[in-house]
Amino acid sequence: MSLMISVSGIRGIVGESLTPKNLTAFAMAFASLVFRQKERCGKNHSGKKPTIVIGRDTRPTGKAIGDLVSSTLLLCGCDVVDLGIATTPTVELAVTGEGADGGLIITASHNPVAWNALKMLNHKGEFLGAEEVDELLAIAEKELFVHAHWDRIGTLSQNEQYDELHIKKVLDLPCIDTTTIEKEQFRVLVDCVEGAGASIIPRLCTELGIKNIVEVACGGSGLFPRNPEPIEENLSTTIAALKESGCDFALIVDPDVDRLALLCEDGSLFGEEYTLVACADFYLKHKIGAVVNNLSSSRALRDIAAKHGVACYSAKIGEANVSEMMKEVGAVIGGEGNGGVILPELHYGRDALVGIALIVQAFTLWRSENGGGSLSEFRRTFPDYFMSKQKIVLGSTSRAALEKLFTDIASHYHSAAANRLDGLKLDFADSWVHLRPSNTEPIIRIYAEAPSKTGADELASELKHEIEQRVAGIESHE
Known part of the structure; x- marks a missing residue:
């Protein structure tokens, strides 16, 4: 398997296609790209070093890769803010929160544990565009790397506050009312597949008002107990745990927490495609505007948009493409049919924390309007495809x-x-x-x-x- 390169970074099997040599080369190329961008924007005249935020999921290879990448960035003359274990959307928020010049996320998302990757973010906390990726590859190919003089190497700092800041930003959304959620007394199963969500997702649920939480694979070991992609064929053990627990529903995230899947109380899947559909239907009651998905996403979102009298646009597959179209058309919510929800009010990245808050609030509202009801009944209120x-x-x-x-x-x-x-x-x-x-x-x-x-x-x-x-x-x- 060769190294996979795309707008979301480089990805491969550790020790095979993903090696210390190419990790170092791409870290150097990224640092060089950041220096070039600062120069073009006229931000390099102050002599201030570029700042790059890094975070990682819980894979056993993550810390070693993180240490290697951090050291490389420092020797290239970049200051590094290390979040430690952090979700992809948390790192995205931290880039803007720190006023940083870029970000690196060490995660292979839903790939098996042998894989890892460098996901690369620009100063907006968003994935690099196609032109930026082309420039990065040209730098790597021609080895046009920057190197710092001994007295200009960067400094490393740790910041573990962004989990709480991320949760606070979600709770501060005007459409979220934790008191109404708490009144429902939900019993919820949370499956984080031993990934980066192991700590932050249960904490988010608690602060949303869900006091009875059954945790599955929330130890954060990084040793995934099943294929980590949250699709039906991989969720048999989670379904069994849900039925045994008697929970009202289950929330399931992938290792880097940018995708959300749900199980209904009877073990049936709410459907990855319908995560965005349900979130959009709820959010459009609070803020009217266009919605965006990708070309392979369900037509159900178009039906929901028509119901609210707004336009629905479809972009090329890929989070960066969806985000770009959302900006072009001024969309208020968007995402992809893999359980990824993008809410510009918070940031332009797929964010399972946002998805959880919106869908739990949507279910709460529906129950209050209908005198109760199950998640499977709530699911049946949406167009069926x-x-x-x-x-x-x-x-x-x-x-x-x-x-x-x-x-x-x-x-x-x-x-x-x-x-x-x-x-x-x-x-x-x-x-x-x-x-x-x-x-x-x-x-x-x-x-x-x-x-x-x-x-x-x-x-x-x-x-x-x-x-x-x-x-x-x-x-x-x-």
């Missing part, structure tokens, strides 16, 4: 050939509205399908959604067959 996800492994098919293939398919399905922003999305009257080449693997991902599971599966399979036939024809002539 079903999704199918498939993929095709490619051989030698080039990107140019894929572009022509997508054009041909769009012409074949002339009754559908075609969107070529990110691969090909075909919008039909009551369903859609999105065909998207992976940026890191030789595959085409197929996402389809319809009013029934059968309909979604059939649509995805039909397009898979269409693509396979055309790809076979292309590759037989190459």
